[in-house]
Amino acid sequence: MYIIFLPAAGIVSTLIPVFAGRPIVGYGWVVFAIAVTGFISFGLWVHHMFTVGIPQLAQAFFSAASMLVAVPTAIQVFVWLATLWLGKPKMKLPMLWIMGFLIIFVCGGLTGVMLALVPFNWQVHDTHFVVAHMHYVLVGGMFFPLIAGLYYWLPLFSGRMPSETLGKWGFWLTFLGFNGTFLIMHWTGLLGMPRRVYSYETGMGWDIFNLLSSMSSFIMSAGIAMVLLDFALHFRFGKPAKHNPWNADTLEWANSMPPSAYNFVSLPKIETRHPLWDNPDLPRTMAEGQHSLAVATHGRREMWAATR
Known part of the structure; x- marks a missing residue:
């Protein structure tokens, strides 16, 4: 996961100063945090295997490493927030996806610290809680920054601006649908809903939550379809972009x-x-x-x- 997060961190660190209208705060700290994140990530992958019977010493080491990686990640998040706080953010289309990234990725990081604790990991292993955490980290840490980067560099590539209307509809449907789909899964996971199960007996206490999650997944799909439609129509119907439209x-x-x-x-x-x-x-x-x-x-x- 951390391998795909590092390019996303570069995209975020590039875009936030542009839309905040000021240089990034603590540039050196961001570089240091990215390097440390890449280094620590080589020593925490065993947190996926806490339940297979590995020795307690290994569990303690990888649990500590899994919690330690939150430190350089938090440094980057605080640098990005400080840059926005000290600047004058403009909520253009790419910035919407960056804000969505910040909210979703921080939530995924918090549940990641929870899963780094071996006793808690034992309780929720192979449940919907893990599915929810994985999607919050992967979608928040990679998909949202990727879409932000595509919207940001698209005018440079095509000479045309994306549609603000389609783009905002795509963002809000995706953001709300995503949270409606996977936020609920934290609760069903705590109620014992196993992952990789598509059919189960009624009366387990999961029915209404899975129904809401399924309905939200259609909303998220509509949002992603809206984004793809925007990209498809962009090259023919997009308004010509002025030079350096974002004041980059x-x-x-x-x-x-x-x-x-x-x-x-x-x-x-x-x-x-x-x-x-x-x-x-x-x-x-x-x-x-x-x-x-x-x-x-x-x-x-x-x-x-x-x-x-």
């Missing part, structure tokens, strides 16, 4: 939209992490060839080289 800070938005075959006309000297905020005129000067490697006199490709 990174260099890819200095390119034409969609990007030209030759990418940048000239290559500027970049000394900060926010080149377009520091020099808003950079896209024009790059297109006019006012920087390096603007002309290849010998007719062959040129690129930068680095030496130590």
Whole structure:
């Protein structure tokens, strides 16, 4: 899970400063936390096997590692929240999915700490509680940031803006349907509902909760279908995007939209992490060839080289 979370963390750390309108708070802490998360994640996978009879020493070690990984993850979450708190967030379409990620992923992290405790893990192993936790972590930690990233970079790729109406309908249906589907599963899991079971006797106390969960899954499916419809219609009916529509800070938005075959006309000297905020005129000067490697006199490709 942590392998797919690390790219998502990069997407979130890229998008939040853009829509908060300020540099990320504690950039070094984010880099440190991502590195530590990747390192610790190699030593906690046995928390999926607490019930197979492994020695108590191994249970204690992997339980501690499973709880310890919450520390670097929490560092990233607090950095993102501090950036939003100190900035002026704009609730554009990509930012909606980032906010959904923050809510769902934090909830999944809290139940992850619960499952890291061996006695509790024994009680809910192979129940709906584990299914709910897994989806909160995977969907919150990967799917929501992925959709946010797609909406964010889509104008750069196509030169057109996504539909705010379809996009918001897609987000809210997905967000509400997801929580209605899997939040209930925490309760059915605590009531003893086993996973991988599609049929059971009535009177177990699970009927109404599973019915609500099933109904919510159709709402979530409608939301995902709305997002896919938005992507499909986007390339033909989307409004033409103005240059750098999100007022982003990174260099890819200095390119034409969609990007030209030759990418940048000239290559500027970049000394900060926010080149377009520091020099808003950079896209024009790059297109006019006012920087390096603007002309290849010998007719062959040129690129930068680095030496130590």
